[in-house]
Amino acid sequence: MLSVEDRAAIMVGLEAALPQARIARSIGHSPSVVCREIARHLGPGGVYKAQDADRAAQVAKRRPKKRLLDRDEALRRRVITDLSQRRTPRQISARLSMEACSTVTPMDNSPHAQGHTISHEAIYTWIDAPPQQDADRARHLPALQVMDA
Incomplete structure (x- = not known):
């Protein structure tokens, strides 16, 4: 599970055009976790915003969910x-x-x-x-x- 700080580091890494694998190493997660995070929460215009991503992730994990x-x-x-x-x-x-x-x-x-x-x-x-x-x-x-x- 990614924290707000992890998401902020992803946002900074993307803004600096760092490879996803390097961003993943810097936050201690696997590259696939970072890749999925970016794919799920890429906003309009292809911009990743940490706060928006964190908010969306919190909503997505709420229970109960409809089957x-x-x-x-x-x-x-x-x-x-x-x-x-x-x-x-x-x-x-x-x-x-x-x-x-x-x-x-x-x-x-x-x-x-x-x-x-x-x-x-x-x-x-x-x-x-x-x-x-x-x-x-x-x-x-x-x-x-x-x-x-």
Whole structure:
């Protein structure tokens, strides 16, 4: 995790046109951490600002976060349809990955997931969430119970 001071050092290093590897060494982090930080928080005009980056990072790490299936309507419809047809989360995840890579064509009898993918772990986490925790998920509980029958 980067501190405000680390982000300030990244900003100064970028302004001095230092290589990312050198910036990483100077703050004691791996070059990949610095590279991802810059990629995530590069502002308009390609300028990295430490305070803006720190603020965005603080917002991004807040919990609780909405699950992917709660945020993506098309993906949720597809997963619920596949679960109700007794497909396992692992099968659903694998099929969506193949469809996204154009390895196979989307199934005719399932809603199109628009190229989106999801891990089987994320599907299991969504299924196992307490219904009272998420009103939207609770609406779909009858379809999920078909899977348990």
